[in-house]
Amino acid sequence: MYVIHNGNVITEETILENYAVVVEGDTIQAIVPEAEVNQYVHAKKINANGGYISPGFIDIHSDYIESLASPRPTSMMDFNISLREAEKILVGHGITTMFHSLSFYREDAFDHKPIRQPENVQRMVDAIANTHHELHLIRHRLHARFEIDNIMEVDQLIRNMEADKVHLLSFMDHTPGQGQYRDLEVYRETLQGYRNLSNEAVQTIIQERQNVECMTIERMQEVAELAISKGIAVASHDDDNVDKLHLVQSFGTTISEFPITMEIAKKAKELGLKTIAGAPNVLLGGSHSGNLSAAEAIKENCIDILCSDYYPAALLHAIFSLSEDYGNDLHDMFMKVTLNPAKAVRMDDEIGSIKPGKKADMLVIERMDDGYPMLTATMVNGALITTTNYRMN
Secondary structure (H helix, E strand, O other): OEEEEEEEEEOOOOEEEEEEEEEEOOEEEEEEEHHHHHHOOOOEEEEOOOOEEEEOEEEEEEOHHHHHHOOOOOOOOOHHHHHHHHHHHHHOOOEEEEEEEEEEOOOOOOOOOHHHOHHHHHHHHHHHHHHHHOOOOOEEEEEEEEEOOOHHHHHHHHHHHHOOOOOEEEEEOOOOOOHHHOOHHHHHHHHHHHOOOOHHHHHHHHHHHHOOOOOOHHHHHHHHHHHHHOOOEEEEEOOOOHHHHHHHHHOOOOEEEOOOOHHHHHHHHHOOOEEEEEHHHHHHOOOOOOOOOHHHHHHOOOOOEEEOEOOOOHHHHHHHHHHHOOOOOHHHHHHOOOHHHHHHOOOOOOOOOOOOOOEOOEEEEEEOOOOOEEEEEEEEOOEEEEEOOOOOO
């Protein structure tokens, strides 16, 4: 038994000051006032030192694993090593459940990452699935980011869903002239930032990408129906107009990732979709591609979930930045990386909040004198995974 005490407990409803959490086995047993801690005589005590006792973070969109598995365009590391090294980093940032977001591309116009070749994507899919039966630190899940022009790999996606290897599905369309790259000048600058291309070469790529064959609406609906029948949440990506929102919702989509404008984010919320923005967007003060500002959208109450996207450290820092720099309620910001993503991917019956009966995925977060958040303890499934001790000498 563990008792995490002398802290401020982030519950589903509020922040309880000077409370403790009792853990028995892999489960949260009780939330009690600090005054009752002494009755747990034989429990191992973890002192939060007046910090926050938070649910573990749930990151439902991050391609970080691609960078570790393929750190250079011509380099490919062992996938098992990549996953095991990744989880050591992720747990250090408070991420106790990671939806590794693998890109199922037909062709990546920006960067020739070997990890995005179909045979390597499948190897990583299998490696993630294998972690469920091996020693591991965090909960590994798969977010299949499927580009709709990748028609040759639809059957493989279906086989993975039928084998219970997919836990979140999103349909992506990075065709220049719409979505994330509705501004062709932004697309051109981004492409030339990755590759040394002339304007004429970029124009040729734009024309080719705009004319490529994509999945039919009927095929997308068929794949979405299978996902839903398997309990897999379905997301849309880079929504940029109301018609697209209505279309994807007709498939059973419940999540809108990275809505492009404030208007679309508000409309997505109005339609009942869970909306996602990137935590790096908060730290950078805006979108790297010139689209929606996450901080502004959160202020307007039209973003439900924060993801790390490509920078795992961003979740922890964005929570406090949004509260202290932008005036948002701290409890609500914690919900955007814990309970809200758990609900979106239908895992909130087990994880996502500190509540008796749920799995004991928890963090202890203290603050340095300058406000820097320190993650000093991490627990997953009732096991104390990490403790970190900052020092002065």
